[in-house]
Amino acid sequence: MNEQKLNAKEQETNSEELSMQNGVAPLIRTTNITKSYPSGFGKVFVLRNIDLEVSEGEFITIMGPSGAGKTTLLNIIGMLDEASEGEYSFLDQDVHKLNERKRAELYKQHMGFIFQSYHLIDDLTVYENLETPLLYKKVKGAERKSMVCDTLDRFQIVGKKDLFPSQLSGGQQQLVGVARAVIAKPRLLLADEPTGNLHSSQGEEIMQLLSKLNTEGTTIIQVTHSDKKASYGNRIIYLKDGWIVDKL
Amino acid sequence: MFWSYVKVSLRNMIRQKGYSLINVVGLAVGMACCMLIMLWVANELSFDNFHENADRIYRLSHHLTIGGSERRGASGSAPMAPAILQQYPEVVNAARFTGENRMLVQYQEKAFYEEGIRYADNSIFEVFTFPMIKGDVESALKAPYSVVITQEIARKYFADEDPVGKTLRIDDQRDFTVTGVVRDVPQNSHFSFDLLCSFQTLYAQEREGLDVWGWFGYYTYLLLDQKSDWKELEEKFPALIETHMGATLQRVGASVELFLQPVSSIHLHSKLQGELTAGGDIGYIYLFSGIAAFILMIACINFVNLSTARSATRAKEVGVRKTLGAGRGKLMRQFLGETVIYGLLSVLVTLILLELGLPLFNSIAGSQLDVNYVKTWWVVPGLVCLALAVGVAAGSYPAFFLSSFRPVNVLKGDFMAGAVNLRFRNLLVVTQFVISIALIIGTITIYQQIAFMKDKELGFDKEQVLVTPDVGDVTQQSIRSIKEELSGLAGVVHVAASNTVPGRGAMMTNFVPEGFSEDESQLMRIVTFDHDFVATLGLELVAGRNFSSDLATDVEESAIINEMAAREFGWEDPVGKIIRRRVLGEAGEPQLTPTKVIGVVKDFHLNSLHAEIEPLYMAYATDDLNTISVRVMPDNLRETVRLLENKWKQIAPGHLFDYYFLDQSFDGMYGAEERLGHMALSFSLLAIFLGCMGLFGLSACTAEQRTKEIGIRKVLGASVPNILKLLSKKMVLLMMIAAAIAAPVAYYALTRWLQDFAYRISVGWHTIVLAAILALLIALATEGYHAVRAALTNPVETLRYE
Structure with missing residues (x-):
């Protein structure tokens, strides 16, 4: 029954409903995920046999040295990349079996991305950057406007709405980046070193913001190098040479 | 969105x-x-296409074969139109008109030479669409000595007056009554006119050839009815020819075929002799x-x-x-x-x-x-x-x-x-260069051909010859005395009289040369001139002698031919051979008059180099000639011309001294090629300009993307020339590929174009190499800006942010 409901009206199903029931399926489950590239006569492995479960409402930090496969794992979870082997289910749907279009539909509805280098669209103003994901979700004009205004308000960037990214400081840009990621109310927020390019005080602000979003119900997975930033989350996954390890 | x-x-x-x-x-x-x-x-x-009946108008053209030579001409003869109109019901109307005449037109004080004078049937207004503004369409050209003029001529001669009913003196001989004014002929017409004199005038003047079926001097257009097929009509013509010309044709060993050309296809598809434009x-x-x-x-x-x-x-x-x-x-x-x-x-x-x-x-x-x-x-x-x-x-x-x-x-x-996507981009760049190189090769070749034609030895000396055509019409004085008066002037070297000069073409008639039977007539061009012509034009006698004013027999009994005629007739020693000339006898009966070849001139071009040199027959006359050629000294040209002009005013008071220089008129015959050359040049330049613009942008990108690489190379010790070589090596390669593709394409196309010329250059490999090198230099110069800038950049700048 729960599954039918999910399929019918995914975006309105909220986490509280799910967590009220026992033995609920996790938001994300990966089994034996492996990522490799052909190289010469052999293969180079980036990820090996990753088994992972993430439940709704978690704030997970992925840590590990450079080249451990953190970003790759995040990309696979975010459906920007595909695993070479293994199974991945998101909201009980087998992502690895879905076609491109269905997968795009799924992540469009449920995911938001935050990047280390913000990745705002240079030719769009703050307002338009926030509006873009709603355009792709075909949100109607009036509703879209009110959603953008709400978000501008909530992130206290109303005064910046007509500025272009180049006119903002790094911290402000990332603020817009976060705002853009959450405007469509995604269930899962993926952040790849969201504070990597920021001063520590700016970084703190962003982390507090993420933390606040998490307490409001958004599941977050972040990649970071910093123990301090990791402490905002409630679970840490260590990666080393593509394997999940208990400790670094 | x-x-x-x-x-x-x-x-x-x-x-x-x-x-x-x-x-x-x-x-x-x-x-x-x-x-x-x-x-x-x-x-x-x-x-x-502006004629209302455009899809039903056909031009009657002919294909004449005599002996070994043939001629495809754009005209018919005067009796054809009436006969066709009478005999074939599917032909609902027909119009004839003549070639353009250049005559003096006078109205009160105004006198100008007009180039665009034709004699035409009144039906020209029914077959074609030339809207008449003033006058009666039905009858404007029915009477002899009536003339219809265009608006432009009406303005020129009559200003604000109403021209209808006024008289124009044409050719200083007869008064013509203006019976109508038509709108100016549109520029997209394959023939044009300024004045149309009535065809009846020709009958009134009893012009030669009006009843001769084989006198192809009249442009003839037929209007068919809606349902008939012109191809079917064409098939009926052989019978018509047989009826009216059969006997004559058999006698001279010739054949004539008539064919039709849809009027709207003439401009682009017809290349006959005697085209109207x-x-x-x-x-x-x-x-x-x-x-x-x-x-x-x-x-x-x-x-x-x-x-x-x-x-x-x-x-x-x-x-x-x-x-x-x-x-x-x-x-x-x-x-x-x-x-x-x-x-x-x-x-x-x-x-x-x-x-x-x-x-x-x-x-x-x-x-x-x-x-x-x-x-x-x-x-x-x-x-x-x-x-x-x-x-x-x-x-x-x-x-x-x-x-x-x-x-x-x-x-x-x-x-x-x-x-x-480098490979794809390279492909596109090569494509651009192929186009540019082909256009450059084309342009160079066209200009080479033009230069070749202008510089080619014509067989006569075209420099410093001043020509006054149509002098016979403006003065009663004999041409011989005019010559004498002109030759006395300072700066004048020779004066000659003739009925045509090179560049103005010549009539073609048939002859029976020695060794040929009467039904093996040969076509030859015929030019008539006096004994000074050879010297004035600088023709070169290779055998025999020139005409002489002392020998009375030269007028009727002697002829000079060109080398081509001797070759054509297979004569090793042409001097002394007899050529029988077909002339009309007293009773209008064609007969053969023998003339003796007294001299042979080196081949010279009577026409542009599009045409081959043809067998030429030169006859002697001292009167009845209408063109005077004057060879002048190269220095003080302006003074000499002024003297000639003053003398002219005495000889023919009130008439313009109308002259041109032979070299200019000859060079002017390649106008079409020059226009083509200019167009090819302009579009080549544009193509190259566009290609360079793209290349400039592209090289900016490449240089930008390779800045880091260039920086590293410089740190490792590469010199500026090393870097430039690195950046331009690819360009050279691409250009060579492009040249290899463009060369055969251009070669093929140009060789076909050159077929139009009887005398032509061939597409040289050096042209192709030149074009490729030119394109390469332009490309390198374009790319050079960014390459040099990238190569000169201090690596510290580019590598700092790493």
């Missing part, structure tokens, strides 16, 4: 001003070229349509290359949009839309370029095009369609390419999109 795309596109264009400029200007120049050529082509194709050429229509397409292609290629080379700047946007939920289709639509916006912006620039370029194009192409946005209503909608088409053609690949980026790759930061 739509406006969001438009906004992004415009902001992107503004941010990258240089590239946007290259794209917009490039597309605009391409489209403007295309449009100009389309206007020209449309005009060429519109020839003679030089006419166009369907081949040039194809050629320039092709060039238009190629130039547009170069502009599109620029767009494709620049967009893909600059893709790194858009890659991030693609990645971000995809992570925000954009599908590939949406992105493709966005990028295509962007190209279309470029296209539409270019339309505005195109319209400006069109306004500026049209006068220039007209002066180059010798055309009279104008952009009339009402009459040629299709220009603006056509341009918009063209812009959309160009947008889709140029935008498809970049849209496809850009939308294919995967966020995982492009969002990492060190993405180099440039290298991905």
